[in-house]
Amino acid sequence: MTDQDRSSGNTLTRLEDVRRETARIVAETAIFDMHTHLFPPAFGGLSRWGIDNLLTYHYLVAEVMRATDVSPEQFRQMPRSAQADLIWDALFVRSTPLSEATRGVVRVLSALGIDPAQRDLRQAREFFSDTTAEAQVDLVFDRAGVSAVVMTNDPFDRTESEIWRRGRPADSRFKAALRIDPLLNEWDVARQTLSAAGYAVNAQVDKRSIAEARRFVDEWIERMDPLYLAVSLPDDFVWPEDSPRGQLIEHVVLPVCRDHRLPFAMMVGVRRAVNPALGDAGDGVGRADVSAIQRLCRLHPSNRFLVTMLSRENQHELCVAARKFSNLMPFGCWWFLNNPSIVSEITRERLELLGPTFVPQHSDARILEQLLYKWPHSRRNIADALADQYAGVVENGRPVSTAEIARDVRRLFADNFLNWTGRSSMVAAAPAV
Ligand code: FIX
Ligand code: ZN
Numbered sequence: 001m002t003d004q005d006r007s008s009g010n011t012l013t014r015l016e017d018v019r020r021e022t023a024r025i026v027a028e029t030a031i032f033d034m035h036t037h038l039f040p041p042a043f044g045g046l047s048r049w050g051i052d053n054l055l056t057y058h059y060l061v062a063e064v065m066r067a068t069d070v071s072p073e074q075f076r077q078m079p080r081s082a083q084a085d086l087i088w089d090a091l092f093v094r095s096t097p098l099s100e101a102t103r104g105v106v107r108v109l110s111a112l113g114i115d116p117a118q119r120d121l122r123q124a125r126e127f128f129s130d131t132t133a134e135a136q137v138d139l140v141f142d143r144a145g146v147s148a149v150v151m152t153n154d155p156f157d158r159t160e161s162e163i164w165r166r167g168r169p170a171d172s173r174f175k176a177a178l179r180i181d182p183l184l185n186e187w188d189v190a191r192q193t194l195s196a197a198g199y200a201v202n203a204q205v206d207k208r209s210i211a212e213a214r215r216f217v218d219e220w221i222e223r224m225d226p227l228y229l230a231v232s233l234p235d236d237f238v239w240p241e242d243s244p245r246g247q248l249i250e251h252v253v254l255p256v257c258r259d260h261r262l263p264f265a266m267m268v269g270v271r272r273a274v275n276p277a278l279g280d281a282g283d284g285v286g287r288a289d290v291s292a293i294q295r296l297c298r299l300h301p302s303n304r305f306l307v308t309m310l311s312r313e314n315q316h317e318l319c320v321a322a323r324k325f326s327n328l329m330p331f332g333c334w335w336f337l338n339n340p341s342i343v344s345e346i347t348r349e350r351l352e353l354l355g356p357t358f359v360p361q362h363s364d365a366r367i368l369e370q371l372l373y374k375w376p377h378s379r380r381n382i383a384d385a386l387a388d389q390y391a392g393v394v395e396n397g398r399p400v401s402t403a404e405i406a407r408d409v410r411r412l413f414a415d416n417f418l419n420w421t422g423r424s425s426m427v428a429a430a431p432a433v
């Protein structure tokens with residue numbers, strides 16, 4: 001790169017300038033949030049926002065179970081507003097909100113101008129009753145600097161599938177991702193849904209079932225126009241696998257992804273229902289085998305894989321695997337990893353091993369306003385990790401320019417994902433905030 005190239009932005013040689021400019025650019029660059037559980041208001045009850053939903057987030061449900069004597073059964077039977085009151089009292093009034101999930105709520109309330117030190121939820125409830133879902137989407141996307149979010153779209157969910165059958169939602173800030181967990185992880189359940197919808201599947205994953213499952217997936221791709229297909233997988237996932245899941249991945253998912261030029265997103269390492277009484281809050285984590293991912297990438301070079309792993313212990317191996325396979329894109333610090341100390345560690349090892357060729361984070365937001373804490377928290381850790389890398393480059397004798405930093409941050413926050421999903425036309429559409 002010539003001096004002229006670099007001079008398309010200010011050239012930085014002083015470390016304090018590098019840190020300040022990196023923090024500024026990271027704070028100002030628009031995010032394309034590539035995995036959430038958010039929905040536009042047109043999805044009715046699936047679209048979650050507001051104080052009661054924020055406080056009954058399953059991360060906080062797990063925490064209130066440790067802080068009170070209320071049993072999961074008693075908690076489940078309470079109305080949502082009473083659950084929210086209990087959580088507020090136990091985790092925010094009678095305790096200091098130190099955990100990531102509680103600190104997040106404090107940040108959301110502050111961002112909305114609500115006093116987070118109140119002893120009850122009256123002020124918060126008044127704020128939310130004075131606005132609408134639509135207005136709140138505009139406000140939150142704007143303040144979080146998020147240009148678009150990718151939903152998690154489940155064709156096996158009856159409520160959701162009926163909404164899709166009525167037509168694609170009009171809000172272009174919400175993109176689709178076709179989630180196929182039941183198809184791959186619970187064939188006995190999935191085949192009943194398929195049969196009921198008129199697909200002639202058998203109990204075995206035989207030729208006919210494969211053809212019909214393929215027809216099902218093709219039709220849902222047509223209906224949703226997803227940016228990728230996705231599944232969460234347990235920590236004991238292996239490849240190749242002699243199972244319904246192995247057959248369906250090999251003969252349905254991988255060919256479909258090739259034909260439609262879609263990546264396959266695998267979220268590996270979840271142990272579902274470790275404590276079933278806790279519902280969504282009862283899932284756990286296990287260390288998975290990265291060699292399964294490597295084999296998939298090696299045996300299927302024409303497929304592109306987006307991969308996130310839930311166990312902290314798998315992160316370094318996943319980076320090394322991505323160095324070997326350019327059809328592997330590591331993404332996000334998923335779920336129990338989305339804590340500042342771990343985001344910092346993972347982002348640093350990814351930058352050191354992969355440069356700017358990964359997707360550092362997704363929010364996994366389930367409730368709209370969570371974008372107002374998950375992204376600022378992540379931005380801060382990503383900015384610090386990046387600034388240290390740039391400082392190292394400058395210390396080694398090469399200046400960096402603000403134009404280069406802006407380009408790298410755009411890659412990390414939007415372009416890597418959009419290019420990977422073959423949606424480079426959306427790259428230019430993602431505005432800076
Ligand atoms: O499987 C997933 O997409 C997970 O992210 C969720 O199911 C999980 O409950 C969650 O919300 C994690 O953040
Ligand atoms: Zn998720």
